[in-house]
Amino acid sequence: MEKVIVFDTTLRDGEQAPGASLTSEQKLEVAYQLQNLGVDVIEAGFPVASPDDFKAISLVAKNIKKNIVCGLARCLEKDIKAAHDSLKKAKHPRIHIFLATSKIHLKYKFKKAEKEILDLAKRSTKLARNYCSDIEFSPEDATRSNRDFLFKVIEAAIAEGARTINIPDTVGYSYPQEIHFLISDILNNVPNINKAVISIHCHDDLGMAVANSLSAVLAGARQVHCTINGIGERAGNASLEELVMAIKTRKDVFGNFKTEVNTKEIFRTSRLVSRLTGFLVSPNKAIVGENAFRHEAGIHQDAILKKRITYEIMNPAEVGIRSQLVLGKHSGRHALLKRLKDLGLKLEEEKINTIFERFKELADKKKEIFDDDLIALAEEETRAEKKACELVSIRIVTGTDIIPEASVKIKYKRKIYQKKSTGDGPVDACYKAIDKITKIKAKLLSYKLEAITKGKDAQGLVRVEIKTKGKTVTGRGASTDILEASTKAYLDAINKIVS
Ligand SMILES: [Zn+2]
Helix, strand or coil, X not given: CEECEEEECHHHHHCCCCCCCCCHHHHXXXXXXXXXXXXXXXXXXXXXXXXXXXXXXXXXXXXXXXXXXXXXXXXXXHHHHHHHHHCCCCCCEEEEEEEECCXXXXXXXXXXXXXXXXXXXXXXXXXXXXXXXXXEEEEECHHHCCHHHHHHHHHHHHHCCCCEEEEEECCCCCCHHXXXXXXXXXXXXCCCHHHCEEXXXXXXXXXXXXXXXXXXXXXXXXXEEEEHHHCCCCCCECEHHHHHHHHHHCHHHHCCEECCCCHHHHHHHHHHHHHHHCCCCXXXXXXXXXXXCCCCCHHHHHHXXXXXXXXXXXXXXXXXXXXXXXECCXXXXXXXXXXXXXXXXXXXXXXXXXXXXXXXXXXXXXXXXXXXXXXXXXXXXXCCCCCCEEEEEEEEECCCCCCCEEEEEEEECCEEEEEEEECCCHHHHHHHXXXXXHCCCXXXXXXXXXXXXXXXXXXXXXXXXXXXXCEEEEEEEEECCHHHHHHHHHHHHHHHHHC
């Protein structure tokens, strides 16, 4: 069996998606889950991009010991130095350098001749190699580059010590057969190619990222770049779950290949990334969409009951989708504990007591408690450690013909405060009342509300992004009352600023 190295770039290319920004702590939370999932490489960010990025990569490098942790750098000394510095604590560091090789990029982006680019590739690989033994080199826009020049650059990078050559279809322009020829050509025309692993990095602009990546594997690539839920720049990257499950499911085609991914962790990883980025997974998304394993047609349902393979090519349990167990008012502590354990939520003893209390409160408000409700509850409790402010109560008067007014009572730095404010809407009124208490002037950058589960009594999950003194933080809050969820989300973000 030949191993296909899974290079996850959710925290770099994925996080680059407009509106997906994650805090360092959230990045670490995702990195831990990627470790459980069993990816080989975690690209944690672009260290030179911002101090926040640098901090996040350092944090991941310090805590993640099983996987290779990778930082991205342009072919610039300051970038490579920053990548090296951010990865100082990593057990298995990798520096990923990139340099555009296509005529379009050379002419309009760099205004440089091919010879200068070739020299730069050599110098930068050499420099990076002085810092780190594991270097990955990407000729950006490779699929639109002149072949002979591309071969020369690749040969030079390998000669200077690059161990992995990553071929990016940067603009998502290629198609499977073309990628197959490109990889074969590289194998046949780069004399020292046997000293490096060929990798593939595909974007989904024409919806072919996964197909292109798989085609590259069949042609000889042994590393795939991918992201959870396929998030990334523009239309996104090749999706990890689709790649891994295609290799696993089509044994007739990919029988010689394997990945180290524990597929049972796929669903949980997908939902974690979705919750933290605020990017919902569309219901028809392959592998992880809500409808991916649902059968509506009666004929299908009937056949499935007789024999699953009639209409189902994969078992949902293989990707970690369990049948929903619905808990309610009469469910005991034991049932709750068992379900939390099944969901993979590890909690300390004292936390379990609080969660059980919160569970009972919630069961009073809504009849059926689904897995996602429990996950939201557990998440709130695990994040609740150092709270500078906590919600005591809110009272809101609102309507279509009056100015909304909120009275908010919170515990702030161990004292109870209560303030009133009007606002453009009830949420705005609550936030203004909180600002009066904390005296923190925060700008609300985004506000998102979604229902955690189905039904009119579903809990609402609010995610806010606020900015104060140049710092951007996010906050989340869940409740059956959306105004309470909104207030909690705002306080969650304020807590991050205060701490
Ligand atoms: Zn990319």
